[in-house]
């Protein structure tokens with residue numbers, strides 16, 4: 001169990017903290033901290049504040065992921081899905097909502113717009129070498145094994 005601290009950004013005391021909607025939900029739903037409802041036209045994307053900032057242990061990252069219901073019903077996804085929240089980021093978590101649907105999408109204050117999933121990060125050190133080991137796959141990729 002990891003302890004993650006959450007701070008509400010000023011003016012957002014009325015909003016709920018990121019919340020799991022079932023006992024073992026992977027995601028903590030994020031709410032829109034827009035002052036007034038805003039509209040995202042079809043094809044447009046907008047940066048939406050969530051009203052929180054985080055402090056998590058360095059072994060973790062947080063991913064911001066779309067909600068499947070909004071994707072299925074309204075074509076709403078995230079421009080950079082999954083968004084990456086670094087453990088040393090102390091700013092407000094924001095979400096780049098992208099309307100791939102055919103109708104304008106209205107974001108209301110307090111609406112659940114995305115979800116935060118915490119992940120373990122392996123510690124990695126990068127080393128430059130002249131050559132890599134050979135494998136059967138080699139450089140084959142991008143569908144080279146067929147459909």
Ligand SMILES: O=c1ccn([C@H]2C[C@H](O)[C@@H](COP(=O)(O)OP(=O)(O)OP(=O)(O)O)O2)c(=O)[nH]1
Nearest residue numbers: 064080083084085086087089092093094095096
């Ligand atoms: O969907 C997102 C993605 C990022 N961030 C914040 C947290 C993250 O730690 C920081 C930087 O994100 P990223 O590394 O993806 O963006 P960048 O374009 O590389 O910016 P930077 O140069 O600040 O790292 O922005 C969000 O709030 N929401």
Ligand SMILES: [Mg+2]
Nearest residue numbers: 084085086089
């Ligand atoms: Mg970066």
